Amino acid sequence: MKRDFIHVSDYSPVELQAMLDLAIQLKKEWQTGGNPLLLKGKVLGMIFQKPSLRTRVSFDMAMRHLGGDALYLSPNEIGLGQRESIADVARVLSGYVDAIMARVFAHEHVLELAKWASVPVINGLSDYNHPCQAMADALTIQEEFGSLKGLNVTFVGDGNNVAVSLMHICTKLGANFTIACPEGYDLPPQAVELARFFAATSGSRLRFLRDPHEAVRDAHVIYTDTWTSMGQEAEAKKREAVFPPYQVNAALVSEARPDVIVMHCLPAHRGQELTDEVADGPHSRIFPQAHNRLHAQKAILVKLLAS
Numbered sequence: 001m002k003r004d005f006i007h008v009s010d011y012s013p014v015e016l017q018a019m020l021d022l023a024i025q026l027k028k029e030w031q032t033g034g035n036p037l038l039l040k041g042k043v044l045g046m047i048f049q050k051p052s053l054r055t056r057v058s059f060d061m062a063m064r065h066l067g068g069d070a071l072y073l074s075p076n077e078i079g080l081g082q083r084e085s086i087a088d089v090a091r092v093l094s095g096y097v098d099a100i101m102a103r104v105f106a107h108e109h110v111l112e113l114a115k116w117a118s119v120p121v122i123n124g125l126s127d128y129n130h131p132c133q134a135m136a137d138a139l140t141i142q143e144e145f146g147s148l149k150g151l152n153v154t155f156v157g158d159g160n161n162v163a164v165s166l167m168h169i170c171t172k173l174g175a176n177f178t179i180a181c182p183e184g185y186d187l188p189p190q191a192v193e194l195a196r197f198f199a200a201t202s203g204s205r206l207r208f209l210r211d212p213h214e215a216v217r218d219a220h221v222i223y224t225d226t227w228t229s230m231g232q233e234a235e236a237k238k239r240e241a242v243f244p245p246y247q248v249n250a251a252l253v254s255e256a257r258p259d260v261i262v263m264h265c266l267p268a269h270r271g272q273e274l275t276d277e278v279a280d281g282p283h284s285r286i287f288p289q290a291h292n293r294l295h296a297q298k299a300i301l302v303k304l305l306a307s
């Protein structure tokens with residue numbers, strides 16, 4: 001039976017930890033001469049309905065490093081659900097490639113792809129979540145602190161797709177998760193319900209706050225993301241008026257633990273959610289985090305395609 005990677009919440013803590021440990025091993029191998037060609041001859045089809053730098057390049061390079069190949073399918077090329085139904089795209093593509101990675105607007109579209117594809121489907125970001133990002137985030141946190149267990153991870157900003165997956169991986173792996181967001185920009189209730197369930201098992205503490213200052217106190221990790229996600233451009237002005245108290249700047253970072261690390265999935269809107277001083281300062285891990293997309297995704301690909 002094929003397995004998809006649509007939500008981190010579909011995977012057990014043991015499976016997630018095993019993938020992170022595999023990512024560390026693959027990263028070490030890559031840095032010391034190269035990876036074994038575990039995906040020799042395999043091809044990943046990559047469907048993009050939105051722009052991308054990190055997801056596109058890191059998946060492509062991950063496949064190449066492991067002996068496989070990747071195919072970029074741009075928004076105009078296949079017209080997912082417009083030129084052709086998603087069910088038909090999924091069934092046709094399944095005859096050509098060994099796995100599909102898709103970046104979509106509506107989350108139902110990646111679910112529909114997975115339903116009809118006979119090859120594994122990986123979610124490369126939807127309006128609901130961003131599970132591949134969360135794997136790279138957890139890898140970055142693990143490298144810094146040894147493990148996620150018992151750490152305080154604070155997300156400051158919009159309760160968006162990146163925040164959903166971060167909350168889920170934290171509560172799966174025993175990190176305490178706090179979000180500070182303005183009223184009206186809360187995490188989706190169904191995502192919170194799942195997180196409460198995972199937290200009850202792992203012992204994580206969950207907090208939903210309005211005050212960023214309270215939220216970052218004792219934080220090991222401060223995480224932020226854009227105030228306006230792709231697809232929400234029409235709301236940008238309104239959001240720019242609401243979110244400034246949630247900017248991650250040097251004053252806010254100084255209220256956390258002295259060893260706090262600052263994370264952002266990128267692309268960053270410097271001067272809005274994150275200042276240059278913090279992005280380029282000693283607490284920032286934004287570039288190692290971006291580079292970890294490569295290693296985390298290798299582990300996901302190996303899990304789905306080589307085991």
Ligand code: CP
Pocket residue numbers: 051052053054055056125133265266267
């Ligand atoms: N963080 C992330 O997914 O970046 P891209 O949108 O560039 O892929």
Ligand code: NVA
Pocket residue numbers: 125160161162225226228229230265266267
């Ligand atoms: N929340 C952002 C993440 C980009 C990687 C967006 O969806 O645009």
